[in-house]
Every structure is written in structure tokens, then in C-alpha cells.
Amino acid sequence: MTDMSDTRVITASANHSLMLKWTWRELWQGQLWPVAVALTLIIACVFALAALVVRVEKVMVAQGRSMIAADLVLRASNPISPDLIAQAQRQGLVISRQTRFGTMAFSDSAMQLVSVKSVEGNFPLRGELSLKTPTGMHHQVLPGELWLDERLFGLLNVKPGDSLAIGDAELVVSGTIVQEPELSFNPFSQMPAVMIHADDLARTGAIQPGSRVSYRAYFNGADNQLAALQQAVTLTPDQRWISETTQGRTGDMLDKARQYLSLTLILVILMAAATLVLTCLHYVSTRTETVAMMKSLGASKRWLWRWLARQLAMLFAVAATAGITLGWLLEYLLRVPLHDILPDPLPDMGWTPGVVSLLVAGLVALPGMGIALIRLVDAPAISVIQQQVDWPVQKRGYWLLVLPLAAALLWFGQNTLVWMTLAGLLVVLAVLAGLGVALVLLLKRGQWGPAMTLALSRISRSRMATGAQLAALTSSLMLLTVIWLLRSDLLADWQQTLPLDAPNVFALNISPEQREEYLSTLDAEGVIRSDIYPVIRGRLTHRNGEDLLAGEREEQDDALRRELNFTWRKAMPVHNTLMEGRWGEPGSVSVESGIAERLGIVLGDTLTFSVNSQPFTANVSSIREVEWRNMRPNFFFIFAPDVMETLPATWLVSYRVEDGQSALVNRLGRDFPTVTLLDLRTMATRIQGIMQQISLSLSVLAALGVISGLLLVLTLLRLSMAQRRQEIRLYRTLGASKKRIAATVWGEFGIMALLAGVLAAAAAEVVVAALVKWGFELPVQGHPVIWLVVPVLSLLLVVVIIRSMLRDLLEPVRS
Template sequence: MTELSTPAATPPTVYRGLLTKWSWRELWQGQLWPVAVALTLIIACVFALSALVMRVEGVMVDQGRSMIAADRVFRSANPLPPTLLERAEQQGLQTSVQTRFGTMAFSDEAMQLVSVKSVDSAFPLRGALSLQSANGVRHQVQPGELWLAARLFDLLKVKEGDTLAIGDAELVISGTIMEEPELSFNPFSQMPAVLIHADDLAQTGAIQPGSRVQYRAYFKGEDAQLAALQQATTLAAGDRWLSETTQGRTGDILEKARQYLSLTLILVIMMATATLVLTCLHYVSTRRETVAMMKSLGASRRWLWLWLSRQLVMLFTLAALAGGAIGSGLEYLLRLPLGAILPDALPSVGLMPWGVSVLVALLVALPAMGIALWQLVEAPAIAVMQPQVDVPLNPERYLLLLFPVLAALWWFGDNGLMWVTLAGLFILMGVLGLLGVLVVAVLKRFRWGAAMQLALSRISRSPLATGAQLAALTSSLMLLTVIWLLRSDLLSDWQQTLPADAPNVFALNIAPEQQADYLAALDAQNIMRSEGYPVIRGRITHVNDDALLTMSASSATDTPNASATASESDAETGSETPVRDESLRRELNFTWRESLPEHNTVIAGEWGAAGGVSVESGIADRLGIELGDKLAFTVNSQDFTATVTSLRDVEWRNMRPNFYFIFTPDVMAHLPATWLVSFRIEAGQEGLINQLGRDFPTVSLLDLRTMATRIQGIMQQISLSLSVLAGLGVVSGLLLVMTLLRLSMAQRKLEIKLYRTLGASRQRITATVWGEYGIMALIAGIMAAIGAESVVAALVKWGFELPVTAHPWVWVGVPVLALLLVVIIIRSMLQQLLLPLQR
């Protein structure tokens, strides 16, 4: 038998034209168009997601960097090394310098402790600095100018144009600081702010040997240049680099948002790839006899690959163009709900999303399509007469899996969260498939009606195929549920982090004799406040007579409520010298109470035993502290001990007074202490801050209203972004489920004809189909709920480091969703499948 080849009388161009027309016809009239749709779906989804992720991440990074006024900040307790600025200029980075210190400001009628920031004319490199004067709004500080925080005008009884003494310098007040880009929880920097120019710093004479001063250098430029500068800088004691991810509360939010964005993109790619695999397998099953017939007419493997490759090139080209266009439109639609919070000038993404989407589609298509088509080309010619003949297994084709695997190795690198997630998902898919087969086997042991018995028989006929179908259906339902649950848990955590009624002002250094009057003044104005807390600053020195390393950095300071995350604690120390724990670098805030704070939870031991101390669980783990240990402390050179009676979980980010160590009153009540209270100032109550400052001039007020508003704005922005991305992920999952069900239904066509030939009625066949898919949907929905809860619990606990919460609605919602999808698919296809049965 001769092979199909180019006839001698037929010119090659004519032959290629005929082959091209045949390929086009096969693409549109054959069964290859579902593959094209699946490939287009991958490109469109990856394009839209990657473009939106790049834009949203760019906005989040910009917001985070605006919070530190630059792309990178070098902070030190020592004067800035000249080589640092020289190296930055050589690399083409924009720079700005700042000197920050506390001092007294004197007017003719009053005095006030202030935080002075000496900046140059380039400050800020990021974010907005708004300075209001009678001449309008300014955005940079010029030599000879003095700008005050709004509440200083009342505290110092001054107005614009008056003279104010800062150290030895007398400067004319230029106007009001309306908005600053830099915000932090450092009480030293949260004193009322004063801005002067760097040229006027020397004449203040405020910086003397032993003065508490902080120096900062700000840099703006390309990330690679910034990383090189940071790598080339040797840190001394008191030095630290700051970025948008090290700023405690906002850094934590940004990092978790990035993790979720990346995870959502991976899960969407997985679901779209599964759709492509299913459609490819379906195409192979429909074209097996065609290829066998072509082989019987003499077609060689080379000719078949040429025939298929033309179709694949056409298919991929169309999918790349259509997917890019659809993805661009989809990304625009996804941005519409975010229009109110996204900036007008969004970060440009260029052609990167299209290139990424095409590359991802190519990498997943190589094994997804290549393995299936390899199997198709290997179909023997005898399959024309014996369609069920087995194709010899060729292990070489599975080498195509190396392409996406190697790409994943390069892409994920050492991202442990991604690798653990992927490994867990694949293991869980296998387990769920096996469980599904076992459940069907158990159900088959019971007595059912004829239709249900036939449905169970059909499901269990091929355990491998049944397991694969159940695993695919379960996994798709599980993945879309995981995407939505993670989004819900993240938003819930952020809402608890900064609820709408969170305190936004702290009153510090309240003298014991002022405490009752201060609380009464707040209560008279119906201000929502916390209880009063006595505060003493001290150090932990020993655990069970074992001395702890205690290092004091010159820039060390604790937050007023000790409510710092690990990164915030690091940020306050200003040192990179390794110690056992950052809490050992500085004095901590101690307090005593008879009752447990309502926002703390005891997780071990009992509260309130005499001579005891309750320890926050995080610092207990880091320092190896356990129940029953004897701890030694020092306060103002006075040593004392306490026994650990309980361990507490503390939410450090809720802007409430929180402490590492809370003692029983008998341990510390005899020591002199000042008091702390937090409260919330609502819109329209701004005057109360100034009134409190006048009535209690020795009390320090930490006003976090601007910070809270900015953080809430960022959280709103990220929350909406995650909701939109989660919605797209769920839609991708639903498309996968519907594709799976439609292909599975299409495969029933021959079986339905056989049932009819054997005498089965239309009603019996209809009942069997409903029973089969109803059972599969119910089993898949229940197992998907189990799998989703397990995956989310693992990701939340070890990946995002959040408290694990149950989601009762999943146990009902996911099975109902699976049944609803089955109803939609069966109702749309059953009538067509039963056409041969109509009389």
C-alpha cells in the first residue's frame, strides 16, 4: 500500500494549499474548535489576571512606598556615611536626606515638646507633602521656612507669621502641615511635627553629644539599582533598611495580598489547563478512527504530524490573537469595580501580560496537547475496524511534562508556599478520587431502584475512569472554593485588624493624679475609649536564672501600646546585630491588671495567680518561656521576679493597648507608673484633641487618625481587588466544571443508543442519566467541601499565618452548586442526546 505523498504532477504549492484548506476545515468543522476555545480561555484569563495583578500590585507598591516617602529608606542612629550617598549618585538614584530629633519649641506664651524633621528641598521622593499657607499650597520645604502640625497652633498659642524658637534658632512660622507621606507607630515621631529645611539645622544647636537623633536617607530608582545599593552597604549597629514590606501593618497587608494574587493566578492556570487537557482528550477520541483510516490509505507518521502541526499553528495563532483581545477587554471590565479607588494614572503593563499569557499557554499546551496528539498519531490502522484496540504505551511522550515543570522550578524558585500548595493539591486530588471510588462501591452494595442501580453500575464499571472523573470534578469545585474562601478569610482578618471603631488616638504619660480627671473628660464627651492601663518601662533579664542577652540600641524605642508586629519591632530598633529576640534590645512596656483584657485570649495556664505574670505567646516561643518558669525583670535599677501563670494570644494589629507582659498587681503596683488610654475621635470632634492638650499639657497625645485613614484606604483598595480576582477565579472554575460535565455527557451518546437497542425506555434512560450525574455531583460536592476546608486551613495557618476559622456554609453550598451545574448541563444536553430515541 503506497503512502500519501505529493503526486509528481501536482506542484508543491498546490499541495500545500490543499493541505492548508483541509487544516482549516478540520479546525472549524471537526472537533478541534473546543481545543481552540480552551486555549483562548487560558490566554484570556492569564492575560487579564496578570495585567490586573501587575497593575494592582504596582498600585499597592506605590501606596506602600508613599508611606515611607521613597522606594528605599536607610535609617541610622549615626550620621549618614558619605560613601552611601556617593554610591547612590553614581548609580543614578534620586536622593534626599532627613535628620529627626525631639526638642522643645518656645513661643511667647507657651512651650511644647515637638518632633523636628530637618529635610531638604527634594523631600519627599514619594507620596504627598501638603503645606498650607496664606499664599496657597506648597509641596517642598525651602530654607528659612518653619511649618507646624495643625494642633501646635493652639498648644503654642501662635499663628502664621509669628516667631517660634527651635533650640537656638528663631524662625518665622510659614504655615500648616496638612499632610505628610511618612507615618509610623513610633511615639518619638508621633509628637507634634515641625518641618524645617536642612540648611537651618545647624543654627538650632539642638543636636549635642548624647542627643537622641535619627538620620535617614531616601532613595528612588529602579529596583535592581536599589537592591545593588542595599547589597553594597555594610550595616553598623543602629542601621536599618526600610521598604514598603517592612512597615508593619501595611507591609503585612501588602505581602499577604501578593501571596493571594500569585496563588489565585496559579489556581486559575491549573483549572484552565485541566479544561485544555479534557478538550484535547475529547478531540483525540473523536479523531482516532479518522487517523486510522488515513494510515490504512498509506499516511505516514511524518505526514500526520505535518497535517496536525498546521492545524496547531493555526489554532495557536488564532487563540493568541483572540485570547489577547478578549483578555484585554476582560481586564478592563475587571477594573471597572475598582475605578473609585484606583488612581487615574495606572501603572503601565505594556506587552508583558500578552507575552506571559502566550508563554504560559505554550508551556501547558505542550504536554496537554502533545501527549494526546502523540497517542492519536500512534493509533494503528486496524482501529478502523476495531476502535477499541489499545495503543502501545510510549513513555517518551511524557517527557513533554518537563517543559512546564522546569518553568515552574524557575518561576517559583524557593517559594515554599507555592510548592507546598501544589504538592498538597496533587496528593489531595488522588486521595479524593480514591475516596469517590470507595463511596460508589459502598453505595452499590445497597438495594436501589432499577434506574439508580443502572447508574451506579455505569459509574463503577471502570474504577480508573470513575476515579479520574470524580477527581477532576471534585478538584475543580475545590479550587474555586479555595479561591473564594481565602479571599473571605483575608478580608475578615483585615477587618479585625483595623475595624471601623478602632481607636485612633492614644494618651500617654498620664500622671496617676490626672487619670481620673482625664477619663472623666473623655466620658463627658461620650468618647469611645479603652480602660486605663498603668505603664512602666523595663527589661526582662533572666529565665529560670539563665541570663538573656540584653542589647540597647541608641535608637531603640517601644511602641506606646507595645502593639508592634515582628517587623514593626525590628523597624523600631534600628539595628541589624543578631540577638535572640528583638524585645531584648530595648525597654518594654509593662502593666498590671486584675482582669484579662477583653481583646486577649488565654491559651495556656490560668489568669490571675498571685506573684504571677501573663506572657504573650509569640515572645514566649521566641525566648523559650513556659508555664511555671521564673522570670527576672529590672525597672529603674530595681530587680524583681514573677512566675509565668498563663500564656496569651494577642492581636498586635488592632490598635488597642497590648503588652508582652501583664503582671498581677501585687508584683508591680508599688512601683511608680504613668497611665495610658486609647480612644476614638470621630469626624466633627477634632477640637477635642486641642482642648485635651490645653487642659492636660503634660499628657502626650499620639494622633493616629491620618494613619488609620490611609491604612483603611489601602485595605479597601486591596479588598476590592481581591474580590474581583476571586470572582474571575470562580468563573474559571465554573467553566472547567461545565466543560467536564458536557464532555462526559457527550461520551454517553453511544451508550444511550446501546441501552435503547437492548430495550430500555426513554424514561428509564433519562432517570439513569439523572441518577448517575446526581450521585457524582453530590459525592464531588461533599468531597470538594472537605478538600477546600482542609486546603484553606493549611494555607491560612502555615502560608498566611492567620487564625483558622470554619466555614459551615461550604458543606451545603458546594454540593448544592455541583447539583445546580449538573441540572443546567443535563437540561441543556439531554434532549439532544435522546433525539435518536424519539419516535
């Protein structure tokens, strides 16, 4: 009994070993390895992008809150009510207050208009304040201290330890403001900064009735506490909440980059899923006889499912291991270019990317492989002696589609960009199929040689199959083209909004008497500058007699809550685009398109404005498109000269200072002490660096998307060639020469590739235009080069596949 038991164990072990070897051989030699590659790509892409998105979102929230110096900020033009502060304290929030105003700073030999920030000792609540003294670094402002923007030391000719008059207060200069968390990109409200402690504010005596003062309250706490405070407080007309969701220029770029990451992820998953489905269908066709033979030898469906389950388990294990490893490496490559804008150490990505990537791969593989394998297990045993083209298949497998569809609904939710893309792809797929068949039928009417005639006859024999093949091939080429074009359009837009020659210094508050001398100095130094603009601050009050300020504060547009900067010109700025109307009619005003849309302003409307409490009107004669991110002087309203030129105004000019011209900025500050200089060189360099870094990450991702598309195209062509094996055998049996067969194959696939390339280029233009206009809100532009590149790429792929497979296809029938 013992010997028999040992024998059974040995036999079972041997059988198990043989089954594992068979499973492994079936995995890599039985057409399942492309499925493993497709699953690996899905897992790697989802892991990398999920990890990057988790990190970037955490960084964006942290950086966004650092840039406002708190979790939440209340900005007001009047002192903030003590009741509001008490309410915040009762909710357990940490509070810091700031008062900001403009005044003159006087040294023994100079004076300068400055922006004073009176802060409490715990400022900032988020981010870092760096203050430098001759003896070291400090990170908070104490009573009696005075900290200056670095540029003020040259303008006022002072050094640490010297006395400086801020209003009525004499304060000793403590050191330099090296870094403060709050950043503002409004050139019209910038002056060199001075920081003092809140205890010294009363000593300055600078705040008088009618003074322009801004008040801020900073709050830190849990999100639910902050939300409760916002709900409990009724804002007055001069108050406004500021949070990290108020995005600046870099936030806009990161947001669009994240949109691109998500969209590319979807397209890569679609292409990898298509590769998986096609490969599984081919696997079913190649293993039907094997399954039929095993059934004829007594194998049950249960045994067959165990046999397939071993293969699938081994396949998924290999794909999961390779995918997670490749995903980790890919995530590292994606964030290497972002090293300078990501904090050190990085936020922890947790287990989410790994779990999500495996879950997505499982949801994609379940219907993609399950439906095909159910068909394989249902193959009749008679197929071993008589090939069965089709056999009844149980419909239960199609219920597997419910799981990924339900997951997609939960995952994407109200993401209109994704749903718009998927719907567009379905429509394009149907159109491409019909258009491809129509073009083939049109070509068939022409006069061709025998090989080409046979090729066209072969293509048009089954319109449904031809349409499906053309649509699949065209769609795959289109998807990889879309990925690359979207990347190119995003980078082109960022480069256009902040070109390398963008202005990096603004000169404000230039008096009419200083205007010509200031411009002459810039021109003498060969500095690239903008036109000079007169600037007057005022408010829009009425449209066609309707009081625009009469509504609730929350319902008003932000442009109605504050004073705006007005200017006048005879000619439209070259960096603006006229959308409607005519420029410069007497008594007219040109309106920026965004505010016109928000406020319902149209051509012919009469607008009423107020400057220094003096009302005046102007008729809307034109609507302009303005790119606010290009760091050039831009305005909501530009008037005809006759409307405003009699009003007192100061002047504004922007210019670009190159490396080595720093002395010019200091000299202009000394020669024109009343002119406010806003030096944006550090900020502009930072933004351009971020653009370059993000562009590298997008390029890495786009390359991955293209690889996925190429894999799908190669799979399609490879499977199509494999399906020709039986037909080639028949042609040779009927006496067709190898040369004639080769010419027919070249003609058939050449036509398919050329048609697919042209249709893919056209479809990609349409899809990208729609995504760019309604998804990313960028200007639409054409891409003529893809009309050549995509068809050529398609033909090259066909050449590679045919040259690698045609000889093997002809080999079995050689005599």
C-alpha cells in the same frame, strides 16, 4: 505549458482554500473550540495577573521607599559617625541627615510637647514633602523656617507669622506641614510634629546630655551601591538599617493579596489545563475514525501532522488574540478598584506579561495537546471498519511533560506555598478517588429501585474509571471552592484586624491626676473608648539569669534593641487571646506569643526587666496571642499589678471619633495641653479604603477562578454524558424504555454529583485550613455553608447538562 502551470496554481490555491475552510470547520465543529476557550483563559489570566504583579511590585518598591523618604535609612540613638558619611560619599550616594527629639514649644498663651525634626534642605530624598503657606506650597525646609503640624495651630493658638519658642530659639511660624513621606504607626512615640532646618538645631539648645534623641541618615543610589555600604559598615548596638522591605500594615495586605493572586493563577491554570487535556482526549476519540479513513486513503503521518498543525496554529492564533485582549481588559478591571493607591501615571508593564502568558500557554498546551495528538496520529487504519479500544502508542510523547515541569521548577523556585498546594492537591486527589469508590460500593449494598440499582451497577462496574471521574469532578469543585473561600478568609481577617469601629485617636502621657477627668469627658460625649492603661518604658534584660543583651547586635531580636512599653492589669484585654497558662498570678507577667517564640520564653521562666536602671523580676504565668494590626493598645508584656503598680507611670487610652466630632479632639487638646494626642483618622480611613479596594480586585479574580472551575466541571459532565451514547443505544436495542434509561442516567449522575459535592466541601475545608494556617498565617475557621452550597451547585450543573444532552442522546434510537 503555461496553461498547465496556471492550472496547477489554481488547483493548489483551491486546495489551500478548501483546506483552510476544512480547518476552520474542524476547529469550531470538531470539539476543539473548548480547547481554544481553555487556552484563552490561561493566556488572559496569566497576562492580567503578570501585568498587575509587575505594576504592583514597582509601586510597592516606590511607595515603600517614599514612606522611608529614601532608598535606605540608618537610624541611631547616637550621632552618626562622620566616617560612615564619608564612606557613603565615596560610593557616590546622595545623603541627607535628620535629628529628631522631643521638647516643649511655647507660644505667648500656650505650651505643647512636640516632636522636632531637624532636616537638611534636600530632605526628603524620596516621596514628597508638602508645606503650605498663605501664599502657596513649598517642598523643602530652608534655614530660619518653622513648620507646624496643623493641630498645633489650635493647641498653641498661633498663626503663620507668629513667633514660637523651640528651646532657646525664637522662630517665626512659616506655615503648615500638609504631607510628609515618613509615616510611623507606633502610638507610643507620636507627638505633633515640628520641622526646622538643620542649621537652626544648635540655636534651640534642646539637646543636652541624657536627652532622648534619634538620628537618621538617608541614602539614595543604585541597589549595588546601597548593598556595598551595608556590607562595609559595622553597626553599633544603637544602629539599625531601614529599607522598603520593612513593611507596614498596607504592605502586609498587599503582600497577602499578591500571594492570593499567584495561588489563584496556579489554580486557574490547573483547571484550564485539565479542561484542555480532557477536551483533547475527547477530540481524539471523536476523530479516530476520520484519521483512520484518511490513512486508508493513503494519508501519511507527515500529511496528518500538517493537517493538525494548521488547526493548532489557527487555534493558538485565535486563543492568543482573544486571550491578550481579554487579559488586557481583565487587568484593567483588576486595577480599577486599586485606582486610589496606584500612582498616575502607572508604571509601565512592558512586554513581560504578553510573553509570559503566551509562553505559559505553550508549555501547558505542549504536553496537554501533544500527547493526545500523538495518540491520534498513531491510530491504526483498521479503525475505519473495526473500532479499536486501544492501540500501541509510542512513549516519546510523555517527554513533553519535562518542559512544563522544568519551567515550574525555575518559576516557583522556593515558593513553599505553591509546592505545598500542588503536593496537597495530589494527595487529596488520590484520597478522593479511593473514598469515592468506597462510598459507591457502600451505597450498592442498599435496597434500591431498578433504575437506581442499574445506575449504581454502572458506576461500580469499573472502579478505576469511577475513581478517576469522581476525583476529577470533586477536584474541580474543590478548586473553585478553595479560590472563593481563601478570598472570604482574607477579607474577613482584614475586616477583623481593622473593623469599622476601630479606634482612631490615641491619648498618651495622661498623668494620674488627669486620668479620671479625661475619661469622664470622653464618657460624657458618648465616645467609644478602650480601657485605660498605665504605661512605663523599660527593657527585657535576662531570662532565667541569662543575659539576653550579651549577644551580637545582629543576632538580637528587635525587641531587645530598644525600650518597650510595659503595663499591668488585673484582667486580660478583651482583644487578646490566652493561649497557655493562667492570668494574673502574683508576681507574674504575661508574654505575647510571638516574642515568646522568638526568645524561647516558656511558662515558669523568670524574666528580669529594667525600668529607669532599676531591675526587677517576674515569673511567666501565661502566653497571649496579640493582633498587632487592630489599632488597639497592645503590649509585649503585661504584668500583675503587684509587680509594677508602685512605679510612676503615665496613662494611655484609645477611642473612636466619628465624623462631626472633630471639635472634641481640638477641645481635648486645649483642656489637657500636656496630653499627647495621636490622631489616626486619616490613616485609618486610608487603610480601610485600601482594604475595600483590594477586596474588589480579589472578588474579580475569584469570580474568574470560579468561571474556570465551572468550565472544567461542565466539560467533565459533558464528556461523561457523551460516553454514554453507545450504552444508551444498547439499552434501547435490548428493549429498555426511554423513561427507564432517563431514570438510570439521572440516578447515575445524581449520585456522582452529590458524592462529588460532599467530598469537595470536605476537601476544600482541609486545603483552605492548611493554606490559611501555614501559607497566609491566618486563624483557621470553618465554613458550614459550603457543605450545602457545593453539593447543591454540583446537582444544578448536572441538571443543566442532562437536560441539554439527554434528549439528543435518545434521539438516534427513536423508532
